[in-house]
Amino acid sequence: MKTLFAIAALAALSGCATTGGRADDPFEASNRVMFQINEPLIEYVAKPVAELYTTIVPSFMRTAVTNYVNNIDDLFSIVNDALQGKWDKMGNDMGRVMINTGFGFGGLIDIASEAGIPRGMEDFGQTFGYWGIPTGPYLFIPLWGPTTVRDGTGSILRLLWSPTNEIPNVAARNVVYGFVTVNETPGVVDAWKLVDQAALDRYTFVRRAYLQRREYLVYDGKPPPEKDE
Amino acid sequence: MNDNMKLSLHIIGLAFAFVAGSAMAQEAPDALVKRVSQEVLTIIKSDPKVQAGDQARIREVVETKLLPNFDFERLTALAMGRNWRQATPEQQKQLVEQFRTLLVRTYSGALTQYRDQTMDYKPLRADANATEVTVRTEVVRQGQAPVPIDYSMAKGASGWKVYDVIVGGVSLVTNYRDEFNEQIKSGGIDGLIKTLQAKNSPK
Numbered sequence: 231m232k233t234l235f236a237i238a239a240l241a242a243l244s245g246c247a248t249t250g251g252r253a254d255d256p257f258e259a260s261n262r263v264m265f266q267i268n269e270p271l272i273e274y275v276a277k278p279v280a281e282l283y284t285t286i287v288p289s290f291m292r293t294a295v296t297n298y299v300n301n302i303d304d305l306f307s308i309v310n311d312a313l314q315g316k317w318d319k320m321g322n323d324m325g326r327v328m329i330n331t332g333f334g335f336g337g338l339i340d341i342a343s344e345a346g347i348p349r350g351m352e353d354f355g356q357t358f359g360y361w362g363i364p365t366g367p368y369l370f371i372p373l374w375g376p377t378t379v380r381d382g383t384g385s386i387l388r389l390l391w392s393p394t395n396e397i398p399n400v401a402a403r404n405v406v407y408g409f410v411t412v413n414e415t416p417g418v419v420d421a422w423k424l425v426d427q428a429a430l431d432r433y434t435f436v437r438r439a440y441l442q443r444r445e446y447l448v449y450d451g452k453p454p455p456e457k458d459e
Numbered sequence: 460m461n462d463n464m465k466l467s468l469h470i471i472g473l474a475f476a477f478v479a480g481s482a483m484a485q486e487a488p489d490a491l492v493k494r495v496s497q498e499v500l501t502i503i504k505s506d507p508k509v510q511a512g513d514q515a516r517i518r519e520v521v522e523t524k525l526l527p528n529f530d531f532e533r534l535t536a537l538a539m540g541r542n543w544r545q546a547t548p549e550q551q552k553q554l555v556e557q558f559r560t561l562l563v564r565t566y567s568g569a570l571t572q573y574r575d576q577t578m579d580y581k582p583l584r585a586d587a588n589a590t591e592v593t594v595r596t597e598v599v600r601q602g603q604a605p606v607p608i609d610y611s612m613a614k615g616a617s618g619w620k621v622y623d624v625i626v627g628g629v630s631l632v633t634n635y636r637d638e639f640n641e642q643i644k645s646g647g648i649d650g651l652i653k654t655l656q657a658k659n660s661p662k
Contacts, residue, residue, distance in 0.1 A: 349604060428565040430638045430654050438637045439629045446628025451607065453628070 255368040255437060265433050268372040272422050276373070280415035294338040295413040298406075300349070301330050301337025306388055310352035314360045319350035351447070354384030359448035368437055375418070376440035488612045488619040489583040491528065492594045496578055499524050503570060517567045525566070530613065530620035531559045537622065538635040546648050554648075557655035558635075564659065576600045590614040 251258050284292070304326045311320035326342035326349065334341045343349070358380045359365070366379030377385065394410065397403035429435030445453045486494070499520065503509055508516040535555045536543045546554065581595035594610045611623035623632045642651040 351604065424565070424569055427568045428561070430658060431641060434637050434641050435634060438634045442629045442633060443627060451628065 254365065254441065257367055257369065261368065261370040262433055264370045264372050265436075268370070268375075271373050272419065276415045276422075277419050279412060280419045283412050284416055292413060292416075295409050297330070297334070297340045298337050299410055299413070300340065301327060301334075302392055302394070303351070303353070303388075304330070304349060305393070306354070306391075307350040307352045310354060310357045311350050313357045314352065316350070316352065319352065322347050323350040323352075353381075354387050355381035355444065356384075356448050358384060359444075365441070365444070368441065370433075370436075376436050378441075378444070381444060486618065487583070488585075488592050488610075488614075489580065489594045491619055492596065492610055492612075493580050495524060495528055496596070499570075500576075500578065509570075514567060517570055518563060521563050521567050521570065526559075526563070528619075528621055530615065530622045531555050531562075533613070533620075533622040534558070534632060537632045538639055540636050540640070542639065542643050542648065550648050550652065553652050554655070557652060557659060560659045561655060562631075579605070592619075 255261065304323050308320055308323045308327065311317070311323055326347050327337075329342045329345070329347070330337045330340055333339075355378075363380055365381070369377050369379065369382060371377060371382075394403065394406050397406060425432050425435055502520050502524070506516070506520075509520065532551075532555050535551075535558045538558070539546065539554065543551070577599050579597040579599060581597070583592060583594060585592040591611070591613050594612060596608050596610070598606045598608055600606075606627050607625075608627075609625040610621045611625070612619045612621050623630055625631070639651055642654050646653065
């Protein structure tokens with residue numbers, strides 16, 4: 231039910247596309263407002279949280295959290311490999327999840343990478359793209375960051391179907407939610423530092439980088455050549 | 460020492476200079492990328508000033524090691540797209556200079572983050588007489604997904620030069636094309652130059 235609601239909300243958002251502006255970013259005006267809202271959240275929430283987190287939590291524990299999240303991503307990658315008929319990747323991802331879940335304490339240790347099994351890194355957004363579903367309008371969500379209607383729908387499915395939701399003990403589940411969320415902040419803060427330094431207009435810079443990256447992933451690293459202009 | 464001997468020594472010297480010179484000019488693009496990146500990685504890992512975050516020293520490394528291998532004029536022209544031809548030679552000169560400064564500053568700021576990484580080099584797939592190639596590398600960091608970095612390179616009079624860098628599918632040139640277009644739309648080419656100057660002036 232939650233899934234349906236979220237998808238309906240995104241669809242409604244994409245339905246009220248106004249004319250004018252860029253075809254891939256019809257909501258630029260409201261996206262820019264969201265972008266403005268995001269700035270102080272990065273500066274006064276994400277930054278101090280990231281600093282505190284990296285100070286208190288030792289690096290091996292942070293790596294374990296990253297591995298936990300990656301293991302779940304790999305699990306979803308199996309599904310998306312299958313949905314795109316990428317059987318080689320599916321074999322790799324299945325091997326990864328079995329090894330890391332079985333021998334790496336439920337995914338806390340990434341033994342499969344040590345063994346040289348590459349990650350498939352397929353997600354629902356890429357599967358939609360593979361089957362020809364366009365990105366839909368670009369969206370900027372405060373604290374979440376850049377996305378599109380297509381990729382955002384994929385992310386919502388990923389969140390709603392995450393095995394973390396099935397942890398029976400509420401307190402334990404919330405601790406995991408907390409770690410997984412906070413674990414993202416140092417990377418986000420670093421990325422924003424780079425954007426601050428590189429961009430003339432941060433909004434445009436982030437949008438272009440995000441759309442380029444996703445296109446590249448949908449085409450498995452071989453996107454069709456960019457049209458000049 | 461007779462004149463004949465002097466002459467032959469001179470010829471040998473010239474021959475050596477020629478061989479050394481042509482060896483540098485003939486360096487294959489993938490070999491060039493490998494040599495330069497290894498040099499820079501070694502400095503990052505061993506130079507105490509770089510590790511302490513000494514910005515002047517870091518910029519010096521970038522200026523002397525990396526910059527000679529980039530074709531900034533082509534890079535800027537590509538990022539400008541069709542606007543490049545609208546710019547006067549003086550504007551073009553300023554654009555190249557300002558864009559170069561911006562990239563050096565950005566790269567210098569990010570450089571110290573590369574301390575714990577190693578690089579993998581993919582085999583070059585190109586004809587022996589190709590004049591445009593893509594050199595593919597991968598940055599590997601402990602516990603993280605490898606990031607592919609591709610260098611688009613062209614062969615010119617002074618050897619191979621980089622004219623675009625593609626990090627994880629994000630092309631530098633393409634990313635700045637949107638940025639430049641937007642600035643030019645609102646303030647013309649001079650507006651873009653002003654924005655770049657303001658961005659580059661120390662705060």
